[in-house]
Amino acid sequence: MVGHRPLLWPGLVALCATLGLAGASLAALLARAHALDLSAVFDGYTLRVARFTLLQALLSTLLSVAFAVPVARALARRGSFPGRALLIRSMSLPLVLPVIVAVFGVAAVWGRNGALSHGLQALGLPAMSPLYGLSGILIAHVFFNMPLAVRLLLPVWDAIPGETWRLASQLGMGSLSILRLIEGPRLAAALPGVAVVVFLLCFTSFTVVLALGGGPRATTLEVAIYQALRLEFDLPRAVSLGLLQVALCAAVALVLIRFAPNPPSQPTEGRAAVRPDRAGLAGKVADAVWIAAGGCWVAAPLAAVVLAGLTGPLAAVLGDAEVWAAALRSVAVGLGAGLLAVVLGVLLLATTRDLAARRGRTRLADRLELAGGLTLVVSPVVLGAGLFVLLTPLVPVFDWALALAAVVNGAVAMPYVLRIVGPVLRRTAEHHDRLCASLGFSRRHRLRYVEWPESRAALATALALAAALATGDLTAIALFGTERDATLALLVYRALGGYRMDEAAVLALLLVAVCLLVFVVIEGLSRVCARS
Numbered sequence: 001m002v003g004h005r006p007l008l009w010p011g012l013v014a015l016c017a018t019l020g021l022a023g024a025s026l027a028a029l030l031a032r033a034h035a036l037d038l039s040a041v042f043d044g045y046t047l048r049v050a051r052f053t054l055l056q057a058l059l060s061t062l063l064s065v066a067f068a069v070p071v072a073r074a075l076a077r078r079g080s081f082p083g084r085a086l087l088i089r090s091m092s093l094p095l096v097l098p099v100i101v102a103v104f105g106v107a108a109v110w111g112r113n114g115a116l117s118h119g120l121q122a123l124g125l126p127a128m129s130p131l132y133g134l135s136g137i138l139i140a141h142v143f144f145n146m147p148l149a150v151r152l153l154l155p156v157w158d159a160i161p162g163e164t165w166r167l168a169s170q171l172g173m174g175s176l177s178i179l180r181l182i183e184g185p186r187l188a189a190a191l192p193g194v195a196v197v198v199f200l201l202c203f204t205s206f207t208v209v210l211a212l213g214g215g216p217r218a219t220t221l222e223v224a225i226y227q228a229l230r231l232e233f234d235l236p237r238a239v240s241l242g243l244l245q246v247a248l249c250a251a252v253a254l255v256l257i258r259f260a261p262n263p264p265s266q267p268t269e270g271r272a273a274v275r276p277d278r279a280g281l282a283g284k285v286a287d288a289v290w291i292a293a294g295g296c297w298v299a300a301p302l303a304a305v306v307l308a309g310l311t312g313p314l315a316a317v318l319g320d321a322e323v324w325a326a327a328l329r330s331v332a333v334g335l336g337a338g339l340l341a342v343v344l345g346v347l348l349l350a351t352t353r354d355l356a357a358r359r360g361r362t363r364l365a366d367r368l369e370l371a372g373g374l375t376l377v378v379s380p381v382v383l384g385a386g387l388f389v390l391l392t393p394l395v396p397v398f399d400w401a402l403a404l405a406a407v408v409n410g411a412v413a414m415p416y417v418l419r420i421v422g423p424v425l426r427r428t429a430e431h432h433d434r435l436c437a438s439l440g441f442s443r444r445h446r447l448r449y450v451e452w453p454e455s456r457a458a459l460a461t462a463l464a465l466a467a468a469l470a471t472g473d474l475t476a477i478a479l480f481g482t483e484r485d486a487t488l489a490l491l492v493y494r495a496l497g498g499y500r501m502d503e504a505a506v507l508a509l510l511l512v513a514v515c516l517l518v519f520v521v522i523e524g525l526s527r528v529c530a531r532s
Contacts, residue, residue, distance in 0.1 A: 011351025011368055014344045019371065021411050022378045025386025026246075029239045046224070050244060053203060053220040054252075056134060060141035060202040061195050067142060068149030068194075069187065071294035073179075074287035075150070076157035087295055088154070091147035092519060093302060093512075095465060098472040098489050099144075099207035101508040105301030106140050107131050107212075108308070115304065136212035141205065145198045147298055152194045152419060156186050159427065169276040175283055178276075196252075196373075197419060203249055204379050206475065221245040226381055242382045302512075309509025317506040323491065327514050330471045330487040333406050334518055338467030340410030342459065345417030348372045353425040369422060373415035384408050384479040401480035405487075409470035416469075417462040421455060428454040464522035472515045488514060 075088065094102060109115050110131050117127035129135070160182065168178055206222045213219055221241055228238035317323060352365035375383075387404060391397050397404065428451055474489040486494075488511040495504035 008351055010347035014348035014351075015368070015371055017344055018375055018411055018414060021387075021407070022375055022383060024390055025378070025383050026239075026242070028386045028390035029242065029382070031389075046241065046244070049219050049221055049224050050248065052134075052218060053222075053245075054248065056137050056141070056209075056218075056220065057199050057203040057205075059134075060138055060145065061199040063138060063142050064145040064198050064202075065149050065191060065195055067146045067294070067297075068153060069191075070286075070290045071146070072150045072153040072157070073183070074290040074294075076154060077283070078287050078291070087291070088151075089520070089523075090295070090298055090302075091150050092465060092468070093516065094144045094147050094298060095469060097302070097305075097515065098474060098492065098508065098511055100211065100474065101305055101472075101492065101512065102143065102301060103140055103208060103211045104308070104508070105305040106136075106143055108304035109300045110136075110139050115300070132212055133218045137205075137209055137218065140208045140212055141202050143297065143301060144208075145201060146294070148201075149194050149198055150294065152197065153187075153190060155423060156190045157183070159423070160186070165276070173276060175280070193419065197415065199252060200249055203252075204245070206379075206381060221248075222379055222381065225379060238382075238385075242379065245382075246378060305505075305508060305512060308505040309512075312502040312506040312509075314506055317503055318510070322486075323488070323507070323510070326486050326488045326491050327510065329402060329485060330489065330511070330514060331518060333402055333409065333473070333477070333487060334467040334469075334471030334515075336403070336406035337409035337413060337470030337473075338463045338465075338522075340406065341413040341417050341466040342421075342463045344410070345372070345414050345421060345462065346459070349418065349422050349425050352422065353429055369418050372418055375411045375414055380408055380412055380473075380475045381479075383411065384476050388479055397480060398482050401477065401482060401485045404480045405473070405476040406470065408476040409473050410466070413466035413469055416465055420462040420465070421458045424455045424458040425451065460523050460525070464519040467522060468515045468519040471518050472511055 075084070078084070097105075107114060110128060111117065112127055112130045114128065114131075121127055131139070164182060168182065173181070203220075204222050205220065206226065209218065209220045209223050210226075213223065221244065225238050225241045225245065228234045228241060348368065352368050355365040355368070384404075387408065388397060391400075391404075472489055474493055477487050477490050478493065488507060492504055492507045492511060495501075495507055
């Protein structure tokens with residue numbers, strides 16, 4: 001295809017940084033594991049844990065994606081209604097909500113003493129079963145990952161050009177025909193990629209399983225790794241479990257990614273068009289039901305968290321200067337991790353975009369992006385523990401706690417950047433490369449006049465999501481943090497550990513507000529820049 005020579009060095013830099021970080025961490029653990037007990041991988045307990053890990057991850061992925069598709073389709077079909085923008089933005093809240101806080105919110109709705117149980121008992125019906133074991137894990141995972149899948153699927157409909165809808169109107173196509181002939185092929189191409197992200201998040205889930213697993217019968221590899229590292233300090237077993245986890249994650253991801261091609265997009269005039277199946281009463285009712293169901297699924301646990309926080313000791317907690325210092329440290333970690341994730345992601349995408357859209361090497365580009373997303377298959381617990389072991393002889397690790405937390409979170413968040421920004425960059429190159437070449441645009445002019453305006457919104461979303469996720473993260477800062485550099489997430493954890501539930505509720509509400517503020521401000525700044 002026309003254009004300049006493909007940029008290879010940015011992708012190499014990004015892959016060396018991310019894969020080098022993961023490889024160095026695993027190598028450090030292997031070096032400390034003097035006698036690697038491979039038999040531990042194949043004993044009865046480990047195989048039982050591996051089976052349960054796969055089962056809960058596959059069921060969680062299936063339920064999350066099956067719920068997300070009709071919700072995303074309803075939101076796409078109803079392009080404008082009061083509160084739509086707020087509802088879509090709220091779909092990001094479970095992603096940025098600290099996991100331990102969200103678990104309490106889910107329990108407050110679905111638990112034996114939750115709101116649903118009280119409602120059922122008021123009607124003379126039996127209460128809900130205890131929220132432990134597989135059912136509790138599945139409910140919590142769908143709460144977290146259904147909104148993520150919705151956000152990742154909405155661009156599928158955004159990419160359908162207006163000319164397609166006008167043609168569908170001229171042909172008199174109904175909703176089922178549109179789903180089968182227009183939306184279906186695009187969903188078939190996008191769903192495996194979305195499923196990979198959701199599966200890996202569920203497979204490596206830690207806090208949800210630890211809080212709602214209910215015992216050894218509902219233990220996953222991630223929890224077993226944590227127990228081997230933190231409780232038993234059995235490095236050989238931890239490394240064995242970690243390698244098994246990485247192998248299983250990579251195998252499932254490779255199987256799914258084979259069915260996730262990046263379909264070429266067609267140039268479009270950019271004119272808006274109304275899809276022809278919006279006017280029917282049945283469609284309106286169905287869309288309203290799915291939108292309401294998705295909104296309530298997200299809102300109910302969040303409302304429980306807010307209610308618990310507002311009824312707690314607000315004045316005492318918010319009047320503590322250490323709380324606000326912890327909030328600033330949380331934001332600093334979040335911004336550092338977000339910027340690192342976006343920089344690494346854009347470097348890799350600059351290479352894969354050139355290979356796919358400008359040189360026709362789509363398969364190679366897809367494999368490079370898959371390699372860049374492999375940080376999802378390395379547990380943050382393993383990644384952080386490996387860095388701790390690697391750096392302890394070299395530097396005072398606890399003096400670099402915030403920086404290390406940002407690095408770990410940035411590496412883990414990079415796959416989100418690839419999924420959000422990658423399709424936009426490829427589509428922009430496919431649509432505008434020939435015109436840019438005919439005008440003699442240099443790389444700088446392409447970036448300024450074409451690529452930056454087209455990708456600005458996606459970059460802001462990716463940065464906002466990565467920063468908000470890192471702001472509320474507990475895993476990395478729990479490994480490296482001390483009293484002097486505690487973040488809000490660590491304060492919540494300590495309050496919960498000390499059974500100061502009222503204080504924990506207020507801190508949790510503040511942490512949610514800070515994460516939401518980070519997300520909204522970053523996205524808002526992108527819109528301000530677009531208007532300027």
